[in-house]
Amino acid sequence: xxxxxxxxxxxxxxxxxxxxxxxxxxxxxxxxxxxxxxxxxxxxxxxxxxxxxxxxxxxxxxxxxxxxxxxxxxxxxxxxxxxxxxxxxxxxxxxxxxxxxxxxxxxxxxxxxxxxxxxxxxxxxxxxxxxxxxxxxxxxxxxxxxxxxxxxxxxxxxxxxxxxxxxxxxxxxxxxxxxxxxxxxxxxxxxxxxxxxxxxxxxxxxxxxxxxxxxxxxxxxxxxxxxxxxxxxxxxxxxxxxxxxxxxxxxxxxxxxxxxxxxxxxxxxxxxxxxxxxx
Amino acid sequence: xxxxxxxxxxxxxxxxxxxxxxxxxxxxxxxxxxxxxxxxxxxxxxxxxxxxxxxxxxxxxxxxxxxxxxxxxxxxxxxxxxxxxxxxxxxxxxxxxxxxxxxxxxxxxxxxxxxxxxxxxxxxxxxxxxxxxxxxxxxxxxxxxxxxxxxxxxxxxxxxxxxxxxxxxxxxxxxxxxxxxxxxxxxxxxxxxxxxxxxxxxxxxxxxxxxxxxxxxxxxxxxxxxxxxxxxxxxxxxxxxxxxxxxxxxxxxxxxxxxxxxx
Numbered sequence: 001x002x003x004x005x006x007x008x009x010x011x012x013x014x015x016x017x018x019x020x021x022x023x024x025x026x027x028x029x030x031x032x033x034x035x036x037x038x039x040x041x042x043x044x045x046x047x048x049x050x051x052x053x054x055x056x057x058x059x060x061x062x063x064x065x066x067x068x069x070x071x072x073x074x075x076x077x078x079x080x081x082x083x084x085x086x087x088x089x090x091x092x093x094x095x096x097x098x099x100x101x102x103x104x105x106x107x108x109x110x111x112x113x114x115x116x117x118x119x120x121x122x123x124x125x126x127x128x129x130x131x132x133x134x135x136x137x138x139x140x141x142x143x144x145x146x147x148x149x150x151x152x153x154x155x156x157x158x159x160x161x162x163x164x165x166x167x168x169x170x171x172x173x174x175x176x177x178x179x180x181x182x183x184x185x186x187x188x189x190x191x192x193x194x195x196x197x198x199x200x201x202x203x204x205x206x207x208x209x210x211x212x213x214x215x216x217x218x219x220x221x222x223x224x225x226x227x228x229x230x231x232x233x234x235x236x237x238x239x240x241x242x243x244x245x246x247x248x249x250x251x252x253x254x255x256x257x258x259x260x261x262x263x264x265x266x267x268x269x270x271x272x273x274x275x276x277x278x279x
Numbered sequence: 280x281x282x283x284x285x286x287x288x289x290x291x292x293x294x295x296x297x298x299x300x301x302x303x304x305x306x307x308x309x310x311x312x313x314x315x316x317x318x319x320x321x322x323x324x325x326x327x328x329x330x331x332x333x334x335x336x337x338x339x340x341x342x343x344x345x346x347x348x349x350x351x352x353x354x355x356x357x358x359x360x361x362x363x364x365x366x367x368x369x370x371x372x373x374x375x376x377x378x379x380x381x382x383x384x385x386x387x388x389x390x391x392x393x394x395x396x397x398x399x400x401x402x403x404x405x406x407x408x409x410x411x412x413x414x415x416x417x418x419x420x421x422x423x424x425x426x427x428x429x430x431x432x433x434x435x436x437x438x439x440x441x442x443x444x445x446x447x448x449x450x451x452x453x454x455x456x457x458x459x460x461x462x463x464x465x466x467x468x469x470x471x472x473x474x475x476x477x478x479x480x481x482x483x484x485x486x487x488x489x490x491x492x493x494x495x496x497x498x499x500x501x502x503x504x505x506x507x508x509x510x511x512x513x514x515x516x517x518x519x520x521x522x523x524x525x526x527x528x529x530x531x532x533x534x535x536x537x538x539x540x541x542x
Contacts, residue, residue: 070436088439100433103535104455113451114441147536165441 017169017201018044018067023076024226025062036062038226040076044169049195049202051212053259054222055266060205061097063227064171067203068094080169090118093167095175099158101146107157108133108142114165132160135194152183159191163198172204176211188214192239209259213252214241221258224265231258319503324510327503337492342511345476345489348404349519352411353472359412360419360468361454361461367420368427368457369449381420389414389475393482407479407488414475415468422467426460427453459532466524473516 023040026033036059044050054060065071066078069088078085080092088094102110111132115125133142136156146154155175162170176184188211195202206212212219219233235251242248284292301321307313308320315323331338367374367381392413396406430453438452454461480490493508532538 065436068436068440070439088436090440090442092440094437094440096433096437098431098433100431100437102434102452102455103537104458104531113438113443117438117442117444117447117451145535161437161441 015046016043017046017081018042018203019077019079019082020063020067021077021079023063023066023078024074025059025066025071026074035226037066037073038228040228042220042229044201044203046201047199049204049215049217051204051206051216051219052222053206053209053212053219053255054227055224055259055263056207057266058222058225058262059227060207060222061173063222064094064173064203064205067169068092068171090114090165091167092169092171093162093165095158095162095170095172097173097175097177099154099175101154101157101161103146106143106145107138107149110146110157111161111164113161118165129160129164132164135163135197136160136190150183151179152187155179155187156190159194163194163200168201170200170202172202174206175204177206184211189240191215196239209252209255210243213248213255214243219251219255221255222262224262230262233258316500317502319506323503324506327501328507328510331504331507338507338511341487341489341492342515344404344487345480346515348407348480348488349411349472349476352408352475353415353468355408356412356415356472357419357465357468360416360464361423363416364420364423364425364461364464365427365449365453365457367424368430369445369453374424381417381424385417385421389471390478390482393479396479397483402483402485406483407476410479410483411472411475414471418471419461419464419468422460422464423457426457426464429460430456459538462524462528462532466520466528469516469520469524473512477512 020040020042023037024035025037026035028034040059040063052060052063062071066073067080067085069078069085069092072086080089085092102113105113108126108129111129112120112122112125115128116122120128130142133139136159138153138156138160141149141153146157149157158175176187179187192215204212204215206215213235216235219235221230221233222228223230233251233254237245237247237251305321308315308318308323319327328338363377367377389410393406393410396409400406400409434456435448435452438448443451476488477490477493480488481494484491489508489511493505496502496504496508528538
């Protein structure tokens with residue numbers, strides 16, 4: 001469990017890290033059974049930035065929680081490095097939609113949490129956490145409590161806290177959804193910078209097509225509920241990307257074309273929720 | 280954030296209304312609107328308090344005994360209540376087993392336990408401490424349980440994903456996460472403790488404690504001493520709440536933004 005990034009060299013080969021096959025997930029809600037996912041297959045390659053987009057309620061978060069091991073599939077398999085996922089594990093870090101920071105811990109304390117549970121002595125944990133404070137640019141706020149931070153800063157704490165556990169896979173559930181447009185764009189740039197420094201396998205869920213195309217190596221478009229993968233758009237464009245660049249616009253159009261009919265189905269389901277896909 | 284009120288101003292704000300009430304009270308009694316042998320004036324009460332302090336500091340002795348009893352019962356009840364409550368909040372099987380018992384016991388007025396304790400434990404300090412314990416353990420358990428259950432699922436999942444096992448989740452996430460509720464429960468329990476104490480001391484104290492003092496004064500029609508007792512209890516309860524729990528609340532959950540400031 002080294003704490004350098006010497007073991008993350010470049011964009012590795014095409015080895016599969018996450019393998020989802022025939023995934024089905026049913027929930028009991030108000031006595032009815034709701035099928036969130038059905039027949040979902042997906043393979044995620046090492047060190048790749050995979051973005052999952054889909055209409056609201058299509059099961060994006062469910063997909064992420066299954067990989068995280070928070071929930072078990074009704075049928076089908078979730079494999080990470082060939083091992084069946086049965087519980088949460090430190091190899092898979094999660095950044096939550098609502099951040100889920102610990103309000104009773106300082107910035108440093110939040111980042112050190114995973115190190116402390118891992119058995120690092122308090123001082124050592126704090127020292128390592130300090131490096132992650134630096135990575136996300138929060139120097140000077142080590143002893144601040146989350147309630148005193150701005151949305152973007154809280155975001156950085158959440159990312160640093162997850163990275164400090166040195167997970168192989170980073171699972172991000174619409175982490176920038178609550179930010180204002182400018183902060184959101186800054187955080188996207190930050191994330192790309194951090195990802196390029198740390199080279200993790202990322203699965204990033206969002207409902208924003210422009211965010212997907214800005215961030216992803218591949219963009220997976222999900223169907224309306226029950227969710228499965230409708231199509232995958234390969235965005236092999238150099239970074240940093242410019243939203244007005246022709247190539248980016250083409251990819252965006254490609255994703256939107258896949259998504260549009262699914263969004264219409266979601267509307268037809270009467271499932272118009274807070275986050276309809278923006279473009 | 281509201282402008283911080285200077286300490287002196289806050290003291291004045293608290294004391295001034297009390298001073299006004301005291302002056303009016305004194306005037307009403309002095310002018311003969313009420314019978315001073317039934318409702319003594321503040322001056323009479325102060326004289327009576329002085330007589331309890333000199334030549335023998337009886338009042339302090341009684342207060343010390345009562346504080347020990349209320350402190351011991353409260354500490355025991357809080358410790359067990361918080362532990363039990365957080366466990367009940369963290370595990371549905373523990374909750375299913377204990378919740379019905381808690382629901383029944385929380386409805387029992389504490390004073391009802393005292394005759395039973397008099398038979399089983401007997402007169403004196405232990406019975407009173409157990410009564411105080413019973414007075415606060417159930418409400419503290421209840422609020423702690425609710426606090427632990429109110430910790431958002433994602434916060435627990437985040438801890439799980441960072442490698443926290445069951446014990447770490449309980450100690451490092453559920454206890455601090457439940458703290459706003461726990462502190463509210465403890466503040467309520469301070470009040471319950473004093474109620475239990477005074478009730479139990481009236482029935483079970485042989486010769487000491489503030490509750491005993493109040494109750495014994497009835498034999499001499501000594502209304503003044505009763506009022507001295509009332510005043511002591513209200514001030515001691517307030518001090519316990521403000522200086523210990525209020526301070527704890529300001530330093531923890533308020534600072535962390537988990538509860539809003541009330542002033």
